[in-house]
Each structure stands twice: as structure tokens, then as C-alpha cells.
Amino acid sequence: MRFVLAIVAFVLAAVMIVLGIAQRTVFLEPASTSLSTTVTDDVRFAVIESSALTALPGSQTLTITGADTVFAAYGRSGDIKAWLADEPYADIRQVRNTARLSSKLTEVPPADETSTDVPAVAPEEKQSADPVGSDLWLQEFNGKGSLTTTVNVPDGIAVIVASDGTKPAPTEITLTWPIDNSTPMAGPLIAGGGVLAIIGLILYLWALIHLRRSHGPRRNLPRGPRMPRLPRVPRPKSIKASEITGPRRSITRKLIASVPVLLVTGLVLSGCSADFWPSSPATSDAATSATAAATDVPQAVKDVPPPAVTVPQLERIVRRIAVLSTDADAKLNGDALAARFTGPALEQRLANYKIRAAIADFPALPALPASPLTLTLPQQSSTWPRVVMTVIQNADDAAVAPTAIVLRQETPRSAYLIEYAVQLEAAAKVPDVAPATIGAPIIAPDSKLLLLPPGEVAAAYADILLQGDKSPSFALFEVKGDTFRTQVGLDKKNEKRAALPTTASIDFAAAVGAGSAVALATNDSGSIVAVSITETETVKPVDAGATVSPEGASKALSGVSATAKGIQSTYGDQLLFHVPAAGSSEKILLLGYAQGLISSTELP
Known part of the structure; x- marks a missing residue:
């Protein structure tokens, strides 16, 4: 019976091990599935729609x-369509209710037939069709001859594919x-088979030990008639049982020696991968990586426009601008600076370049x-122009x-340009704002809600x-902590006059600057407002034959050493306020x- 049980155990062990190995070999499902399409139209761009990217779950x-x-680059579908504008492109999407991709030439319809799904775009001059480096992309990739990359994007995100913007797009x-081709029963089957084998x-x-013992001494048989004694013959030399059968423990040793082999084989086959064993979905690496990859992508909120940028997207933009501005500052390259600065920020920096070119130690x-970016507040917008405010700490x-x-x-197709760049007051406390994943609405310049x-x-x-304090607006603004007012306010102007x-007179004036008023809502129903002011100082001689001699920066910008007409110096002020609710x-x-001197000219 013991031999029968042993045979049954060996047979079951063999079946379980073979079945476990078969699950990881002959019965193993593919680790991935693919869908392909060919771009047959001679177009410069192709767009892989969100329906194609999310046709199957996973990255x-x-x-x-x-x-x-x-x-290739991915971004919000509406942003990609807006960037393409009137460019024809190959539209790649999933064929409805099928596991196939289609590629169809898409051209922008006439203005009265334009889909409302595509964000409105302000009229613009024809700009470069090279998509590389656009500030709209959440991430971009480049390759020579071929490109393979893995992304994990949710619904609403599309991929734009191109060559260099002038040649036809890639075709395949x-x-x-x-x-998920894991076989959670393979490990238990192989391990269980190993246990049954043991x-x-x-x-x-x-059974062998029992069989040996059963061949031991037997009881004596009844005596028969006594036979006559035969002659005594020489007694042969006794032979030990071990000399006939070998050491009794040899069989046991050989059998025992096979046990580690079975154990090692079972462990190697069953323990080499987590795919062999049951696992909880909560600990799945694929799920974890999918969640991590999706955090960079803005999620749509019902009835709320998406934020203009994501934090990683803005970090890349700021990094590019910082590199460009550092190089431009060192070389006094105004043309390069104009690629990333505009308005009051550009005006002040260009004037500084001109002064430094004339005064080496200025x-x-x-x-x-x-x-790092310590605060990011993008505008909620699907249209253009778009505005973003951020605070950067000096690392x-x-x-x-x-x-x-x-x-x-x-x-x-424009780049993000810095319109305002200011240093925060030491005692200033920036009010609470919405998370960067939500953004803030823009406040109209004439809003009465503030x-x-x-x-x-x-x-x-x-x-x-x-x-x-004689100004009608004096009571509206906080005096405490306003160090700028102490530097250029009325008291400082009176000191200059004194x-x-x-032999000379000085007049002061101030007016609204050329920069636009930018206002983004805060959580307290107020707003962060960026504005610009221009202040002018006009110095004139009052006696006949007297002259005015500008010095320093004023002399560098005006190019005048002395004048009998007078000098007008203009300062540009960039200001950032928190305006509370009405x-x-x-x-x-x-x-x-x-603040900085932006111009100095001789009076006519």
C-alpha cells in the first residue's frame, strides 16, 4: 500500500509541475498587444487622438x-488642434467598436463650420511650423530614423507626430x-508538486524499510526424524552482508541526495518572478507607474476651463527662459532677450544693457x-492670450x-514671454491661491467686485x-511694509527738490505704464494684480546761460554731457499688488x- 501511495504522490507531483511550467511556456499569453496604422497622405503632421491612445487600458x-x-509630443487635444490652426494633418483614431486604427486626412473647415470643440485662436501672422520646443507641449521626444517611447496619458490628451515641420510626417x-499575462497559479502548482514529490x-x-524488515528471522518448523550425522566438512569463511549488497545506507543516501535537487528546481521555477504568484491589485507596479505618470497631465473639471500650464510644463519653460536670460545678461544681447521678454520687463532690461555698455561697473x-517654483498660478483658459504667474526662489x-x-x-505658436519680473517685499505675504491643477480665472480690468x-x-x-497722504487714494493702500513708497514717494521727491x-528746477510726473493690467483671482475673492507705472523727472535750468549736466545712467542713455534745454528721465515701475474683495x-x-531708468532725453 505504501508503494501505491508513493506512486500516486509522484504522479500527482509530475502533473502539477508540468502544468505549472506549461502555464509559463506553451500556455503563456502575449505580454502586450499592438495596433498599427500607416499615414498615406503626404502631410507634415499627424495627430494620434485620445480615442486611439486609450483604446486599451494601461501605458x-x-x-x-x-x-x-x-x-512626437503630447498635450491637450485642444492645444494641439489650436497649434495646427489651418494645417492639414492625418487624424489617427480608433475605429468605433473595433480594435483597429484609422488614418484620415483632416483639413480645417471654413470659419463658419469650425467645430466649437477647437479653442478660439486670435488672428496671427504665419509663424514657424516647427513643433520642436513649443511651450504648449507637456512632454516632447525626438529620434533619428525611428522613435520608441512609453507614456501614460488619460483621456483628453493627444500626440502630435512630425518630422521637422517642413518634410512629410513619419508614415508608420x-x-x-x-x-497582464501573469500566471498566479504557476508558482503554487510547481511548489505544490515539489512538496508532493518529497x-x-x-x-x-x-515502504523499502518496511520491506526489508519483513525479510527477517522466521519461527522454527516442527522437527522430523533424526538423520544420521554426516561427516564434518570445513566451515567456509563467513561473508558479511555488506560485501554482497554493499553498504545498506547507499540506497538511502542516493535517494536522500535527490531531495535537494527537487527542492532547488522547484524554488528556481516557482520563485523567479512575482508573475508566478497571486498578488493584490493594490501592489501592482503597473498601477503605481500609471498613477505616477498621470500626475503631470491636467485633468478636466466640469464647467471649468483647464489651467493654462501644468507645474512640470512651467518648470521647463522657466528653465529655458532662465538659461536664455543669463546668457543675454552676460553678453548684453537685447535681440536674444526679446525672444522671451516683453512689455515693462523687456523695457527695463534693455535700458540696463545700454547703461552697462557705457558704464562697465553699473x-x-x-x-x-x-x-524652484514656490507658487504657480495659471489662468483657467482654453483660449488665447494666456497668462501665468509664478514665484521663484533663488536656490x-x-x-x-x-x-x-x-x-x-x-x-x-508663440512662446511664453515675461511681461513682469519683480522682487517680493520682505514682509509681503502672498494670499492663498487655487492649486496649480485648477488655476484661477482672470479678472476683468473694470471689475467692480474688488x-x-x-x-x-x-x-x-x-x-x-x-x-x-493728500491723494484721494491714500486710504485704499497699506502703508506698513511698503518700502517702495519710501524710496520714490513724495518725501523722497521733496529731498531731491531741496x-x-x-539755478535749476525739477518737476515730477507719474502715469500708467504701457504694460497691461493682469489680475488673477485669489481664494479670498480678491486678486493678485500686476501693473506698470512710468515716472518722469524733468530738470531745467532757470537762469539764462545755465546748463544742466546729467550724470551716470542718465548721461549714458541720453548721450548728453550738458544742455541748456533740460533733461527728462523716465523710470519704469513694475508693481505687484494684492487687491482685496469689494x-x-x-x-x-x-x-x-x-524699478529702473528706461530712458533719458534732452528736452526739445
Whole structure:
């Protein structure tokens, strides 16, 4: 019976091990599935729609071939369509209710037939069709001859494919998704088979031992008639049983020696991969990586426009601008600077370049830090222009005041340009704002929902700089912590007037600057408002034959050493305020500022 049980155990062990191995070999399902399509139309761009990317669950591996240079980038579907504008492109999407991809030439319809799904785009001049480096992309990839990359994007995200924007787009596009081909029963079957093999071996040894014992001494038989004694013959030399059968333990040793082999084999086969064993979905690596990859992508919120940028997207943009501005500051290259600066920020920096070219030791403006972004507030917008505000801390020197910048993108193919760049006040507390994944709505310049409409903030503050506490707007603005007012306010202007020789006079004026008023909503129903002011100082001689001699920066910009007509110097002020909601007991608070001489000219 013991032999029968041992045989049964060996048979079951063999079946379980073979079945477990078969699950990982002959019965193993593919690890991925793919869908492919060919771009037959001679177009420069192809768009892989969201329906194609999410045709199957899991991360998407893109394989693109068919061009010397291959470019791909993913972004919001509406942003990609806006960037393409009137460019024809190959539309790649999933065929409804089938596991196939289609490629169809799509051309923008006439204006009265344009789909409302595509964001409105302001009229723009024909711009470069090279998609590389666009600020709209959440991530971009490049390759030579072919490109293979894995992304994990949710619904609403599309991929734009191109060569260099002038040559036809790559023709072969394949999407691959991973398939869960784990065999959670393979490990238990192989391990269980190994255990049964050991049990069978033990039963077999037990049966052998029992069989040996059953061949021992037997009881004596009844005596028969006594036979006559035969002659005694020489007694042969006794032979030990071990000399006939060998050592009794040899069989046992051989059998026992096979046990480690079975154990090692079972462990190697059953323990080499987590795919062999049951696992909880909560600990799946695929699920974890999918979640991590999706965090960079803006999620749609019902009835709320998406944020203009994501934090990683803005980090890349700021890094590019920081590198460009650092190089431009060192080389005094105004043309390069104009590629990323505009408005008051550009005007002040260009003037600084001109002054430094004439005065070698004149201080440069504070360098733009590249990181980290301590606050990011993008506008909620699907249209253009778009606005983003962010605060950047100097990673090299924590004592340096953080820099707040306001960026503007005029059209889908335009780059984000810095319109305002200010240093925050030491005592300024930036109000709470919405998370960057949600963004903030833009506040209209004439909004009556604030203590003062954004479009009137610059004029009101300019009047305070001229009249001090005599200004009708004085009570609206917080005095405490406003260091800019102490530097250029009425008291400082009176000091300049008193220090001027009696042979000359000085007049001060202030007006709203050329920069647009940018206002983004805060959580307290107020707004962060960026504005610009221009202040002018006009110095004239009052006696006949007297002259005025500008010095320093004023002399560098005007190119005049002495004049009998007079000099007018213009300063550009960039200002950042927190304007509370209408009816609030709080006052308008200056958060940061930047000032510099932007022009100096001889009076006509």
C-alpha cells in the first residue's frame, strides 16, 4: 500500500509541475498587444487622438518610423488642434467598436463650420511650423530614423507626430499596450508538486524499510526424524552482508541526495518572478507607474476651463527662459532677450544693457532664477492670450528675495514671454491661491467686485507717489511694509527738490505704464494684480546761460554731457499688488516691485 501511495504522490507531483511550467511556456499569453496604422497622405503632421491612445487600458508605447527625423509630443487635444490652426494633418483614431486604427486626412473647415470643440485662436501672422520646443507641449521626444517611447496619458490628451515641420510626417505608427499575462497559479502548482514529490519520496523510503524488515528471522518448523550425522566438512569463511549488497545506507543516501535537487528546481521555477504568484491589485507596479505618470497631465473639471500650464510644463519653460536670460545678461544681447521678454520687463532690461555698455561697473538687474517654483498660478483658459504667474526662489542664496514673474502667451505658436519680473517685499505675504491643477480665472480690468478695479490700481498708486497722504487714494493702500513708497514717494521727491541748485528746477510726473493690467483671482475673492507705472523727472535750468549736466545712467542713455534745454528721465515701475474683495476691511497691499531708468532725453 505504501508503494501505491508513493506512486500516486509522484504522479500527482509530475502533473502539477508540468502544468505549472506549461502555464509559463506553451500556455503563456502575449505580454502586450499592438495596433498599427500607416499615414498615406503626404502631410507634415499627424495627430494620434485620445480615442486611439486609450483604446486599451494601461501605458502606451509609441513606435514611429518612416522619416529621417522623428518628433512626437503630447498635450491637450485642444492645444494641439489650436497649434495646427489651418494645417492639414492625418487624424489617427480608433475605429468605433473595433480594435483597429484609422488614418484620415483632416483639413480645417471654413470659419463658419469650425467645430466649437477647437479653442478660439486670435488672428496671427504665419509663424514657424516647427513643433520642436513649443511651450504648449507637456512632454516632447525626438529620434533619428525611428522613435520608441512609453507614456501614460488619460483621456483628453493627444500626440502630435512630425518630422521637422517642413518634410512629410513619419508614415508608420504603432501603439502597444501591456497585457497582464501573469500566471498566479504557476508558482503554487510547481511548489505544490515539489512538496508532493518529497512526500512520495518519504513514502517510498518508508515502504523499502518496511520491506526489508519483513525479510527477517522466521519461527522454527516442527522437527522430523533424526538423520544420521554426516561427516564434518570445513566451515567456509563467513561473508558479511555488506560485501554482497554493499553498504545498506547507499540506497538511502542516493535517494536522500535527490531531495535537494527537487527542492532547488522547484524554488528556481516557482520563485523567479512575482508573475508566478497571486498578488493584490493594490501592489501592482503597473498601477503605481500609471498613477505616477498621470500626475503631470491636467485633468478636466466640469464647467471649468483647464489651467493654462501644468507645474512640470512651467518648470521647463522657466528653465529655458532662465538659461536664455543669463546668457543675454552676460553678453548684453537685447535681440536674444526679446525672444522671451516683453512689455515693462523687456523695457527695463534693455535700458540696463545700454547703461552697462557705457558704464562697465553699473550693476546688472537681478538674474532670473531657474528653480524652484514656490507658487504657480495659471489662468483657467482654453483660449488665447494666456497668462501665468509664478514665484521663484533663488536656490543658490535663500537670502535673496524671491522673484515673481507674470508670463503671457499671445497665440498657440508663440512662446511664453515675461511681461513682469519683480522682487517680493520682505514682509509681503502672498494670499492663498487655487492649486496649480485648477488655476484661477482672470479678472476683468473694470471689475467692480474688488476694492478697486484692476485697471485703476496703477493710476491710484501713481497719484500717491506724487501727492502722498493728500491723494484721494491714500486710504485704499497699506502703508506698513511698503518700502517702495519710501524710496520714490513724495518725501523722497521733496529731498531731491531741496538738493537741487537754485539755478535749476525739477518737476515730477507719474502715469500708467504701457504694460497691461493682469489680475488673477485669489481664494479670498480678491486678486493678485500686476501693473506698470512710468515716472518722469524733468530738470531745467532757470537762469539764462545755465546748463544742466546729467550724470551716470542718465548721461549714458541720453548721450548728453550738458544742455541748456533740460533733461527728462523716465523710470519704469513694475508693481505687484494684492487687491482685496469689494467691501473688505483690508487694504491694497504691495507685494513686490522693480524699478529702473528706461530712458533719458534732452528736452526739445
